[in-house]
Amino acid sequence: THFGYSEVPLSEKQHLVDDVFHKVARRYDVMNDLMSGGLHRLWKDTFAAKVNARNRKGFKHLDVAGGTGDVAFRIAKASGPDAEITVLDINGDMLEVGRDRAREKGIDEKLEFVQANAESLPFPDNHFDAYTIAFGIRNVPRIQIGLEEAHRVLKPGGRFLCLEFSQVNVPGLDKIYEAYSFNVIPAVGKLVAGDGEPYRYLVESIRQFPAADEFERMIRKAGFRRTGYERLTGGVVAIHSGWKY
Numbered sequence: 001t002h003f004g005y006s007e008v009p010l011s012e013k014q015h016l017v018d019d020v021f022h023k024v025a026r027r028y029d030v031m032n033d034l035m036s037g038g039l040h041r042l043w044k045d046t047f048a049a050k051v052n053a054r055n056r057k058g059f060k061h062l063d064v065a066g067g068t069g070d071v072a073f074r075i076a077k078a079s080g081p082d083a084e085i086t087v088l089d090i091n092g093d094m095l096e097v098g099r100d101r102a103r104e105k106g107i108d109e110k111l112e113f114v115q116a117n118a119e120s121l122p123f124p125d126n127h128f129d130a131y132t133i134a135f136g137i138r139n140v141p142r143i144q145i146g147l148e149e150a151h152r153v154l155k156p157g158g159r160f161l162c163l164e165f166s167q168v169n170v171p172g173l174d175k176i177y178e179a180y181s182f183n184v185i186p187a188v189g190k191l192v193a194g195d196g197e198p199y200r201y202l203v204e205s206i207r208q209f210p211a212a213d214e215f216e217r218m219i220r221k222a223g224f225r226r227t228g229y230e231r232l233t234g235g236v237v238a239i240h241s242g243w244k245y
């Protein structure tokens with residue numbers, strides 16, 4: 001059945017999201033390469049480089065909706081030997097792939113994998129130096145609550161960073177991107193995962209996501225200051241950031 005994302009009640013969105021990532025967990029990484037033409041690697045490099053983890057003693061980092069570990073691994077590589085990096089995801093299948101990859105890379109002692117919801121983080125207040133979420137916030141049913149949780153668990157002086165699809169603001173590119181996301185992404189999804197429907201849902205969730213300015217306002221509303229954003233690849237994605245004071 002084809003469903004409109006906006007018509008799905010809030011309480012059921014999480015089930016749909018969980019279903020998608022349960023189905024694709026083992027093929028998630030190859031799928032990302034195929035669908036973004038490898039661009040997601042560059043976006044994640046740029047994103048992770050903003051977390052200044054090097055030479056910081058006892059650096060505590062939280063990567064939410066961390067999935068198979070792509071962002072956390074980059075931060076782990078750039079951090080000091082005593083850094084503690086927590087990868088949190090609601091989906092155990094994605095985390096399991098992440099754990100296997102961390103073991104293969106030999107960086108598993110720095111990383112901890114936690115299964116939990118971004119809307120209710122199982123950590124005390126003022127605990128982390130930095131919080132990242134990449135291609136995850138749009139899957140969280142109540143985004144504002146997710147942002148408030150991010151603010152709560154960060155220490156004063158802690159940094160919030162979010163990488164997410166945004167709005168293409170280059171004339172011409174917007175049409176290409178639209179055609180690409182509605183046709184190519186579900187087609188590749190069908191080819192690799194055997195099912196295009198979950199991907200159609202993800203594409204729609206990108207369209208439903210607030211515009212960059214509006215999302216920045218939500219981040220401020222959650223309590224962050226010195227907020228801002230940067231568009232990459234003509235606005236296909238954006239990096240939002242803010243500080244807890």
Ligand code: SAM
Binds near residue numbers: 065
């Ligand atoms: N950050 C990884 C990356 O960039 O490759 C994974 C991104 S993947 C597109 C989205 C992830 O968000 C999935 O692993 C999914 O399980 C997770 N997720 C969805 N809803 C969540 C929630 N409410 N709390 C925590 N994680 C969630």
